[in-house]
Structures are given as structure tokens and as C-alpha cells.
Amino acid sequence: MKRIFTILICAFALTLQAEAQDLKSILSGVVNAVVGDKATTETTIIGTWTYVGPDCQLKGDDLLKQVGGAAAGSEIEKKLASIYKKAGLNTITYTFNEDKTCSYTIKGKTVQGTYEFDPQAKTITIKGGRLGVKTVANVVTVGSNMSFVFDADKLLSVVKSITGVASKFSSQASAIGKLVEQFDGMLLGFELKKQ
Numbered sequence: 604m605k606r607i608f609t610i611l612i613c614a615f616a617l618t619l620q621a622e623a624q625d626l627k628s629i630l631s632g633v634v635n636a637v638v639g640d641k642a643t644t645e646t647t648i649i650g651t652w653t654y655v656g657p658d659c660q661l662k663g664d665d666l667l668k669q670v671g672g673a674a675a676g677s678e679i680e681k682k683l684a685s686i687y688k689k690a691g692l693n694t695i696t697y698t699f700n701e702d703k704t705c706s707y708t709i710k711g712k713t714v715q716g717t718y719e720f721d722p723q724a725k726t727i728t729i730k731g732g733r734l735g736v737k738t739v740a741n742v743v744t745v746g747s748n749m750s751f752v753f754d755a756d757k758l759l760s761v762v763k764s765i766t767g768v769a770s771k772f773s774s775q776a777s778a779i780g781k782l783v784e785q786f787d788g789m790l791l792g793f794e795l796k797k798q
């Protein structure tokens with residue numbers, strides 16, 4: 604009990620030093636962990652979802668690591684915003700239908716596919732798209748918001764498969780890679796809003 608109290612005090616002290624965005628990331632991570640795991644179902648993902656911004660989540664139980672990771676997450680989200688804009692991902696829209704079909708639209712082009720939702724793992728596996736690629740995203744829905752994230756080491760290959768862009772953003776991708784190496788269990792992707 605004393606150890607938990609000490610950890611919470613340290614986390615609180617670090618939070619006071621963090622920027623408002625970092626606090627938002629910490630709190631949304633807590634909400635996602637507590638509410639999202641129970642609230643995310645196959646029914647909650649049905650609909651059309653539009654891009655709001657980049658999303659960075661941390662997996663794991665080490666609270667202090669997550670507090671430190673929130674600052675890095677904010678920095679990564681800024682870099683991702685630039686990459687997404689260059690690749691046209693800031694215009695992406697996903698649609699998930701009840702019949703297990705899905706599509707995404709980017710730069711005016713629509714790609715059709717199918718999906719499977721794993722209720723235990725809270726993942727969506729999308730099949731189809733460019734070159735018949737299969738992608739797996741971790742998903743959490745809270746109200747009309749969706750966190751749609753991928754394992755960090757797979758994000759850039761997902762971006763390349765979605766957009767067909769390979770080398771336009773190699774320097775920024777390298778910078779993100781260096782930051783990602785510092786944190787195990789980082790998930791990167793999109794924050795989406797239901798239309």
C-alpha cells in the first residue's frame with residue numbers, strides 16, 4: 604500500500620511538470636484502460652470514422668514509465684502529424700459495416716476489404732486493400748472517439764501500404780524510430796471520430 608502511494612505521489616509530481624497535452628494523454632490512457640476495454644465491442648466500431656489526429660498509446664503496467672512516455676508520445680504525435688500530412692493520411696476515413704466489409708478512403712480513392720474484430724484482444728484485422736495486405740490495429744472506442752493504433756515497429760509499413768508512399772518521409776520516419784526504441788509497447792496510429 605505504501606509503495607502504491609509513493610508511485611502515485613511521484614506520478615502526480617511528474618504530471619504537474621507535464622504540459623496540458625501530456626496530462627490529456629495520461630488521462631485518456633487511463634480512461635481507455637478502464638472504460639475502453641469494457642466499452643469496445645463489435646457494435647461500437649460499426650460506422651464511418653474520420654481522421655482527427657495522430658495517436659500514441661503505451662502498453663504496460665509501469666505507471667512511471669507511462670508518465671515519462673507521455674512526453675515522448677506528445678513529441679511523436681507532432682512528428683506523426685507532419686508525416687501523415689505529407690502522405691495524405693490526414694484525410695483518411697474508415698467505414699466498418701455490420702456485414703464485416705470495410706473500406707478506407709484516402710486522397711479521394713476508396714479501397715475495399717473485410718475485417719474481423721477480436722473482442723478479447725480488442726483488435727481489428729483488415730484484409731484486402733492494396734496488394735491484399737493484412738493489417739492488425741488495436742482499437743478502443745469511447746463515445747464517438749476511436750483510438751486506432753498499431754505496434755510502433757509496424758506503423759511505417761502500414762502507412763506505406765495504405766498510401767503507396769515509400770521514401771517521401773524517410774528522415775522523419777527515422778526520428779520517430781529513434782524515439783520509439785526508447786519505449787517498449789508503444790502503439791502509434793490515428794485518433795478517429797465517428798461521423
